[in-house]
Amino acid sequence: MDEGKARASAPKPHWWHRRRTPEGVPPQPLAGPGDTPAAPLHAPDPYSTPPYGRPGPWAPAPPVQRPTLTPPQGTPLVPGATPPPVAPAVYAPQPPAEPATQPLPSQAAVDATPPGGAPEEPATRPLPPVGPATEHVPYPATPQQTAPQPHPAPQAFAHPAPEAPAHPAPEATPPAAPAEASYPAPEANPWGYDPWAVAGGLPVYGKPEPVKQVTVARSRLVGGAVVVALVAGGIGGGIGMYLERDGGVAGRVTLPQAGAGSADRAPGSVAGIAARALPGVVTIHVRGGGDQSTGTGFVLDKKGHILTNNHVVQSAASGGGSISVTFNGGQTAKAELVGRDGGYDLAVIKVSGVSGLTPLALGNSDSVRVGDSVIAIGAPFDLAGTVTTGIISAKERPITAGGRKQDGADISYVDALQTDAPINPGNSGGPLVDSQARVIGINSAIRSAGDAESGGAGGQGGSIGLGFAIPINSARRVAEELINTGKATHPVIGVSLDMAYAGDGARVNTDGSRTPAVTPGGPADKAGIRPKDVIRKVDGVPVHAAQELIVKIRGHRPGDSLALTLDRDGREETVRLTLGSATSG
Structure with a gap:
């Protein structure tokens, strides 16, 4: 009963899933319920997709794996290729996690492969275990080469443990620990996005260089430039002022000058x-x-x-x-x-x-x-x-x-x-x-x-x-x-003078002129002065011409008394008179 139910629940193979026996090879009987499953004809495909076309009926469909790690340059590494020589960066990688054994597909899964070559995945597919990111090394192309390093699984979430396969898979030999590989430090991604990056970032290739603090250095450089500019400007301004004031390097002549003194002066100056x-x-x-x-x-x-x-x-x-x-x-x-x-x-x-x-x-x-x-x-x-x-x-x-x-x-x-x-x-x-x-x-x-x-x-x-x-x-x-x-009044003596007389003193005119020589009743008439008298002194001061006599008289006020010294017919006489007054016209 149980066996019949199990068979009834198994999928019915289609005609394209029927096994074909190659020429020269005798057909082998199907495995029964108690028989041990036969070993696969080929080793598991490490590339996860058929690289040479659709798989034939003699090979089981390889399990689907995640793509290999892409270097920073963007070109996948060919299996077995040697990366370019770079200086090795010493770092301590995380120990690789033990890969999980993956069961081989059953014969029924092989028979259920569609013509397109892509096997139908079971409802529940085992996922690689969650562990630290490790460096990926591709699986070898032949069974004699080293087993592949499992790809690190994302750390952002965890899947439930897969169910046990219907047919137990043979034990897989755990891969040897990969040798430390040195890759060049990744360059900055110009697009800022890596679609193949796993959670937690890419693995570190070598020791990262410390980021330089250029902001402080740049501010110091700018401050130094400003200080140099200020000092240079001050020096240039001083030199320019010196040249402008002193007329060049050779200098120009400057004369000493006294400062501004007091504006006050002595009253007698x-x-x-x-x-x-x-x-x-x-x-x-x-x-x-x-x-x-x-x-x-x-x-x-x-x-x-x-x-x-x-x-x-x-x-x-x-x-x-x-x-x-x-x-x-x-x-x-x-x-x-x-x-x-x-x-x-x-x-x-x-x-x-x-x-x-x-x-x-x-x-x-x-x-x-x-x-x-x-x-x-x-x-x-x-x-x-x-x-x-x-x-x-x-x-x-x-x-x-x-x-x-x-x-x-x-x-x-x-x-x-x-x-x-x-x-x-x-x-x-x-x-x-x-x-x-x-x-x-x-x-x-x-x-x-x-x-x-x-x-x-x-x-x-x-x-x-x-x-x-x-x-x-x-x-x-x-x-x-x-x-x-x-x-104004003028002092007068009451005589007319001979302005043409060339001798010493002032001579009184003679009679017969248009004006009388001595004004009747005037000061001279009262003092006894006569025509042709020559006046030689006024108050003892000698006079030498008629103008001098006039000046001497006008130097006094009307009413002043004067002493006149006369020369009359060779005799010297002195008379005194009081000056009269005349008004200017």
Whole structure:
């Protein structure tokens, strides 16, 4: 019963599964239930697939095995081929796992092989045991060669143990332990994926080289390059600055220079005097009568009165003219004429609505001595605020500083202070100050080369060191009279002088002229002076010409008493008189 059931359950062989007996070989009887199965005609196929076509009926179907290990280069190794020689890498491989014995297929499985040559696999197929990854060595092609190393099984999962085959397989001789093989280190997979890789990665071929930490080395290299660049830049900048400053490797000439010192100056120095006097000096521009001129003046008081020369503002006095004043700080204001005197060549103008005026202090011209230091301030050729310095070269120089050259009081004679301080056109009316910044004279005239006595510093000539200033004592009296009355008075003796007399002294005219030689009832008439008398001294000071006598008299105030020394018909006499007064027209 059991035997019949077993036979009934066995698959019915098809006609293509029938065994064929080759020629010359007697047929062998089929094995019975109690017979021992016959040995296979051929050894198991190690390649897992028929390499030479479909298997014949004389060979059982080989079991299916996993593909052999592919080297990193991607080309399978031919069985029995020798890998390329490389330096052996010493490493300790894992001991190979004992291969599991695989049973041979039964005769029924052989008979059930389809024509295509691929045997039908049983429902439950034994799998290789799970173990550590080992190096794979292919099975030999002949039974005499070494048995193959089993392929490592995946470690990610485990299969159930296979059932015992229907027919026990003969014992397989365990393969000998493979010799250590050295393969070159695997290269990096460019695709990052190996379809034949097993779980746990490929086996290690040789000792892996340690991965270099290039990140730290690269950062150090970059930091070093930055430091070198900074140091090189600093050195280059220093060299460039040195070459730019010193003009190259050979260098250039540099001159020593003192540092900036203090701006303060001693009050008695030229700079100190100029600093105190300049705020009170003004530049005057005059237009009128189809003419225009430039001169200088200085402030007398805080009411706005300014003293200057008559010939500076004379063109504006004729009517329709204008006077403009520019202060040292640049402020400009209109001015009006207060009064003028042609005999002394002085005039007073006034500005209104100007605050912060700086009047100059007035000195005493009688105290001046030859050789005293003086400073002239003015606007030569309209150059405002020009300061020049010199000394007093002489005193009581009789000059004409303007006015009409007529006989008597209309001639502008001045008992002037002579100075070598440069005075040029445009300086007229400016102050001549002493070492204490006090005004001692008004710059009025110059003597130019090849020129006769210049009637005022407004002439177009250059300075040759001969400048003349009206003494401040006389100018002060005239300025007071012009401010108070608008007119100035002149001291007179009441005589007319012979301007053509070439002898020593000043001779009184003779009778018969258009004007009387001695003014009746005048100071000279009262003192007993007669026509043709020659005046030789004034208060004991000799005079050598008519101009000198006029200068001596104009140096006094009306009402002053004078002692005159006369030469009358060869006899010397001395008379005393009181100066009269005359008003300028």
